Amino acid sequence: MKKSMGRTLFLFACVAPATILFFIFMIMPTANVFRMSLFERGAYSPTETFVGLANFQAAFSDPKFIRSCQNMILMIVVVTIITFGFAIVFASILTREKVKGKNLFRIIFYIPNILSVVVISGIFSAIYKPENGMLNSIIGLFNPEVLTNPILWKGEGLVIVSLIIAMVWQAIGYYMVMYMASISAVSESLYESAGLDGANRIQQFFLITIPLIWTNIRTTLTFFIISTINMAFLFVTALTSGGPNGASQVALGYMYNQKDAGLYGYSMAVGVIIFLFSFALSGIVNKVTEREPLEI
């Protein structure tokens, strides 16, 4: 009896610091976001007025917020599909095929992930520069008209595409390395026997590789969707500051700007909407991708 009591105490003492910290720095602020979304106040004002759900009503009839949500969703969908497609294919090629300089490629793909977003935005500013920019100069080799009438990569029409390219470039390496690890764990004998049965490389990829690393794909997918919401904000802030004229603004950036405009409660309401959205989205993704796990 005494022994188990001591054990409980010990366990309690071990878990307590983390729990307390988690409560203070995660649960309380989150609860506070929900509470503050029901009030109208400035970031520094000492008083606050209860306005019920008015902030949410305003958000859903605010065209700028809706546009920023559309941008966010577009980025989540497109960036996820492209990144995952490339990451899995590259990982499969680098693990399964005999490529010269495998490790070199691995490093090259991984490097963008180490760089900070600010550095990346500097690099892409040089790439997207209208005059003498890398991209326009290369295109100019084939189409000299671009040199006199440059393509505006950060202009209103193409800004989202440019952001997506930068985000994909940044994310591929990380996920590729993850998939390389799980692909190399797939037993070689499976591929050998599939080869004997007449399955070609592409069939092997879809029938062996994908099903066997499915659990990994599923986990990273949820993880990636959540992180894209954050990364989109970082990239937009560093690369375009939401411009031109709000064309590249994303929901988190909009939330941040509303705080600066003196609408703290409203920005919290936007925060709550994003919070619920990302929760729901990861729930849906989790449900949709559910498969019987394959164990061999």
Place this chain on the structure above:
Amino acid sequence: MKKRILSLLLCATMVLTMFTACGGGNNADADAQGEGAKKITVAAFEGGYGADLWKEVAAAYTETTGVEVELIIDKELENVIGPSMQGGQYPDVVHLATGREAGLTEQFIKDNLITDITDVLSMTVPGEEAKVSDKIAGGFTETALTNPYGDGKTYLAPMFYSPCGLFYNAGLLEEKGWAVPTTWDEMWELGEKAKAEGIALFTYPTAGYYDAFFSALVYSVGGPELFNKVTNYEEGVWDTPEGQKVFEILDKLAGYTHSSTPAQANGEDFTQNQQLVLDNKAIFMTNGTWVVSEMAEAPRAEGFKWGMTALPAVEAGGDGYSFTWFEQAWIPSGAQNVEEAKQFVAFLYSDKACEIFAKHGAIQPVLGIADKLEGDNVMFYSIYDNGAKAAMGAFAAYKSVAGLGTVQEVFFDPVNSVVEGTMTTEQWVDGIKEATDVMRENIIK
């Protein structure tokens, strides 16, 4: 058993250290408050003039009055003092202008969180005989930037002023034999001539730089009357002939703007727009005197020479205007040492402080400052002596409304879309009309 006790003890220490660490901050606060009277905290934005000027002025203040000054200087000052102010810890004096992206000063104005400093104007400058009001140049304490509520009371002290206008390469104009336009008609003529040579007439760093340009333009079209109507969001002002004239000019100018401008009009690439002028790819840009030091290291066309002109007049013989941009220093109403803070603000206009500021290129709005100017600044600050009128003022503060947007978003950001051609000037004006209907009703009195 011993082992277990030991581990329990270790855990307990861990938990305890955690709480002591949390408590530590509070003790330090109490100390700071206790000795408050002999020490003030000054938070200053580190802009183009650097950080040294504040260190030197703080030292000079301590020397004059014996009061110690603790400085917080940062390029992203909002991020440094913002969170601590949310937690209830305020610096005694804040030097941070309006018009910054984070809009911290605007938020303090909107929430009435700034101390009334009207009495500072009648205070004697520490270490001198003169009163503050005798030193500050005329007009600076009568604008919406210093008296935001229009009640005759001053809340923000005017600091470092800079004439804004159109900056250009004087060398290029000389070489081509082009004259600096004095009316908008001459401007369009020059635009055509330049276009023929593949040079754009105009560019702007970011849409935010339109605030000074727009104000000066409104002044030059309709004088102070029109400016007051515009900045108080008066109904129907954009349907008057003057109001329409303003947007007629803006519309035409958008057509003459360098096509790359909107794609570079963001925090990351705005210097590339400024570079267009240095490379002779665009003639004029709207800017302030700080651009000279900002682009000091940048490569430039041969024979480049900075020039600056006021906005052209609407008709021959009309008034050209240059917007006087200035920064503000203010005392948050949560400050601990208000009296000492007021003394410090008064000291900012002393000869000693003005000299230190001027040495670093920051020009205080005091009488007789012209003698302290050096280099390019002599030319820039003489703009008003050469016939240009000074435009001053700001948009009236209004209570934020969800979904309404800021003045910057409503009035200036659309210029990017208009230049790119994804929006017409009519749509721009319609957006302004719609938004100002709401702003008007929420003006803070």
